[in-house]
Amino acid sequence: MIKPFGLLAELTYACPLHCAYCSNPINLGDYRDELTTEQWRRVLVEARELGALQAHLSGGEPLQRHDIVEIVHSAHRLGLYTNLVTSGLGLSRRRAEELRVAGLDHVQISIQAEEPVASDRLAGLRSFERKIAAARVVKELGWPLTLNVVLHRQNIDNIAGIIELAEQMAADRVELANTQYYGWAWHNRHALLPSRGQLERAEKAVRAARERLKGTTELIYVLPDYYSDYPKACMGGWGQRLLAVAPNGDVLPCLAAHQLPLPRASVHEHSLQWIWTESPLFQSFRGTEWMPQPCRSCDRRELDFGGCRCQAFQLTGDAARTDPVCRLAPEHGIVAEMVQAANDPERPSAAALRSRPHPDHSR
Amino acid sequence: MRSTELIRTEGRPRLSRHVRLMFDRVRERHVLLAPESVTVLNATAAAILAACDGRRTAAEIVEDLRGRYDQVADDQVRDFLLRLTERGYVEIGDD
Numbered sequence: 001m002i003k004p005f006g007l008l009a010e011l012t013y014a015c016p017l018h019c020a021y022c023s024n025p026i027n028l029g030d031y032r033d034e035l036t037t038e039q040w041r042r043v044l045v046e047a048r049e050l051g052a053l054q055a056h057l058s059g060g061e062p063l064q065r066h067d068i069v070e071i072v073h074s075a076h077r078l079g080l081y082t083n084l085v086t087s088g089l090g091l092s093r094r095r096a097e098e099l100r101v102a103g104l105d106h107v108q109i110s111i112q113a114e115e116p117v118a119s120d121r122l123a124g125l126r127s128f129e130r131k132i133a134a135a136r137v138v139k140e141l142g143w144p145l146t147l148n149v150v151l152h153r154q155n156i157d158n159i160a161g162i163i164e165l166a167e168q169m170a171a172d173r174v175e176l177a178n179t180q181y182y183g184w185a186w187h188n189r190h191a192l193l194p195s196r197g198q199l200e201r202a203e204k205a206v207r208a209a210r211e212r213l214k215g216t217t218e219l220i221y222v223l224p225d226y227y228s229d230y231p232k233a234c235m236g237g238w239g240q241r242l243l244a245v246a247p248n249g250d251v252l253p254c255l256a257a258h259q260l261p262l263p264r265a266s267v268h269e270h271s272l273q274w275i276w277t278e279s280p281l282f283q284s285f286r287g288t289e290w291m292p293q294p295c296r297s298c299d300r301r302e303l304d305f306g307g308c309r310c311q312a313f314q315l316t317g318d319a320a321r322t323d324p325v326c327r328l329a330p331e332h333g334i335v336a337e338m339v340q341a342a343n344d345p346e347r348p349s350a351a352a353l354r355s356r357p358h359p360d361h362s363r
Numbered sequence: 364m365r366s367t368e369l370i371r372t373e374g375r376p377r378l379s380r381h382v383r384l385m386f387d388r389v390r391e392r393h394v395l396l397a398p399e400s401v402t403v404l405n406a407t408a409a410a411i412l413a414a415c416d417g418r419r420t421a422a423e424i425v426e427d428l429r430g431r432y433d434q435v436a437d438d439q440v441r442d443f444l445l446r447l448t449e450r451g452y453v454e455i456g457d458d
Contacts, residue, residue, distance in 0.1 A: 003389060005401045051389040053401050079385055081396035105383070106398040144381040144398045172381070172451065173398060215449070 001277055003051025007080075008244040008255060009040065011071065013060040013359050016089050018124025019112065020353035021150050021185040021192055024060065025258050028359040034247045037067040039267065041074045043245055046272035048078040052243070055080040060247070060359075063090030069098045076103025083108065085148070088134030089127055096137045107138045108146040108175075114161035122155065124355045135169045146173040151202070152192040153342075154350050160205040163219070171217055176206065178224035182256040182310060184356045191351035193342040199227060226335050230300060231307025231323035238285035238309060243276060251275045253282055256310040260319050285309050290320060294328045374455035376424070376444050377417030382452045384412050397452055407432055411440055412447075417456050 013024050013031050025031065035043070044055060055075040062068055063086055075082045084099070088109040111131050112122035119128040138145045147166045151159065159176065166174045181189045194202075206221045213219060225232045235242055239253045249267040252258060262284055265275040276282055284290065288301050295306040306312075307323020315324045315334050322329040341347065378384060382397040393409030395402040404412070410431065414424045421441055428435045447453040 049389065051387070053387060053394055053396055054399075079387075081383060081401075083398065105396075106381070142380065146398060215451075218451070 002240055004047070004241060004243050004276065005052065006054040006056060006242045007044070007047040007052040008056045008058060008242060009043065009062075009071075010058050010060065010244065010246050010255065011040070011062045011065045011068070012247050014064040015059055015061040015087065015356075015358070016064075016125055017061070017087050017127065018355035018357065019122060019150070019184070020124075020188045020355050021152060021179045022356040023180065023183045023185065023255060024356065025183060026187075028357070031247045032359060034065075035245075035249050035267070037070055039249065040067075040071050043267055043272065044071075044075050044078055044080065047243070048080060050243075050272055050276055053079075053081060054083060056083045056085055058085040061087050061089060063095070069095075069102045072099055072104045073102040076105075081105050086110070086134075087123075087127065088131035091134040091137060093137050096134075096141055100141050100143070104143070106146065107143050108148050109135050109138065110148045110150070111162070111165070112149075113155045114158050114165045118155065118158070122353075132169070135171070139170055144172045145169065146175060147171045148175045148177070150179055151176055151194070152179045153194045153198065154192070154353075156194050156198050156202050159202045160209070163205070163209045163213075166217060167213065173218045173220065175220045175222070177220070177222035180225070180256075182259075182314065184354070186314060188353050189338070190341070190347075191353050193224065193226065193338065195343045195347075196227070196339075197343075199223065225308075225311075225325045226339055228325060229327050231304050231311070231325040233304045234308035234311075234323075237305045239276070239282040240286070243272070243282075251279075251281075253285075254308075254310060256308075257281075260310060260313050262319070285320070292320060292322060294330075295322050298328065373420055375417050375420055376415040376448070376453050376455055378412065378415055379452055379454050384409070395452065397450075407435065408443065411443060412453075415444070415453060 012034055013028050062084060072082050082104050083106045084104055085108045109131055111119055113119040116128035120126050135145060149162050179185045179192050185192060206219060210219050235254045244252045244255045250258065251265045251267060263280045265279040265281045291301060291306050295301050307325055309319045311325065312321045312323050313319035316331050321331065324331040324335045326332060382395060384393060384395055387394045390403060393404040395404060395412065410428055411424060414427055421444060425435060425437050425440050444453055448455060
């Protein structure tokens with residue numbers, strides 16, 4: 001049986017930021033009943049037994065959990081490589097030192113832009129200076145630092161400045177990933193999808209910076225898949241490499257899969273072992289049996305696995321269709337139309353964004 | 364390139380403090396864990412990395428492994444270490 005490499009633990013959807021491209025579910029209010037410390041411990045034990053080697057502690061803002069140090073400690077004692085994915089808010093020096101002692105291995109901090117005014121506007125909160133301070137603490141305590149930057153129409157033109165900031169902060173890795181259009185980002189797609197010209201300029205800047213930073217900072221750049229000829233190999237295949245656990249204990253093959261009309265799987269009712277190996281949810285799109293044409297007879301079926309099931313569902317209403325990003329997909333016109341609209345000279349460069357609320361205000 | 368020369372000469376490789384080499388009881392294989400990366404290792408690769416203690420040179424590591432494994436090519440060990448150095452998983456001390 002295939003074994004997962006990683007567990008994505010979405011500890012809470014509480015978050016002080018309001019990013020309009022947030023990947024969290026729209027129905028945030030449904031996730032307020034969060035797993036307890038003891039339940040998370042059991043999830044970590046079962047994930048390790050299944051073969052997971054990395055625990056990505058994410059959210060929302062994982063530092064909003066009061067038991068984050070205990071959770072890190074438990075994961076570390078199991079031998080999991082622990083990765084904190086944070087906004088940086090709540091990472092005081094004292095908390096950071098506690099996490100260091102608990103065995104945290106790696107910290108990823110998000111920034112929204114290269115300077116405070118734009119960053120704070122996109123985050124919906126004065127947060128830029130606190131993020132920079134948190135990043136400094138991460139380096140001082142000797143952790144590897146990754147900066148995560150979600151790129152879109154309203155910040156991608158400053159990508160060179162973003163990379164320079166990462167350089168100044170001595171980041172070990174920078175993930176420059178264009179927005180993926182799920183959750184809140186889907187609602188804001190017209191204001192977020194960049195133009196072809198923007199992407200070409202960004203790619204040029206990344207190429208130049210890669211040359212300059214060789215051996216010091218690793219630059220990861222992810223194109224918006226709407227502009228690709230073929231779909232992304234989403235999650236390395238359904239139920240192949242990773243399992244995600246939502247704050248309420250729902251287990252998913254991908255963090256966006258909560259929206260699919262599939263039977264639920266929850267740690268409240270089943271072991272991770274059963275969910276991973278036998279549950280109808282994880283079996284739904286494993287392998288190539290489920291594939292429609294043109295995927296079924298396509299040479300690329302083992303390369304991209306038909307693309308993203310959530311995107312297929314989002315765009316066509318049927319999760320078992322070929323990802324419309326693919327130029328061979330019957331519904332590719334849907335994506336082509338959105339790309340065309342993003343390149344309309346009349347399309348504003350900074351349209352208003354609908355920001356993500358706090359979970360408490362979501363209904 | 365500096366690390367290339369050091370691997371070829373007197374450099375003493377050691378694992379970066381950002382990575383962890385461990386035996387995975389589930390897969391019954393050694394693995395190298397790093398930020399956003401898992402590498403499942405074969406026995407020779409695991410032995411090479413276990414020998415990267417910052418005290419031995421690459422040449423000494425090759426010598427050491429020859430005693431234990433049949434097929435250890437000098438070039439292959441150096442190439443492997445160089446690849447990991449480029450990724451930042453192995454560091455080269457030269458003192």
